[in-house]
Amino acid sequence: MANLEKEFILIAGSISKKTEKASIDLAHDFTHAVTKSVLAAKGGLVVYVRA
Secondary structure (H helix, E strand, O other), rough: OOOOOOEEEEEOOOOOOOHHHHHHHHHHHHHHHHHHHHHOOEEEEEEOOOO
């Protein structure tokens, strides 16, 4: 991955209560891999929290 210094990535999403566990696991694995890649490329993450 290219150098992402001074770049920020927003990862956001939602699921339904009806979402199958296999789909949730796949999305979790994808998000984990993207997060690791962005941080390894010195990028930043935007954390969206809603109460």
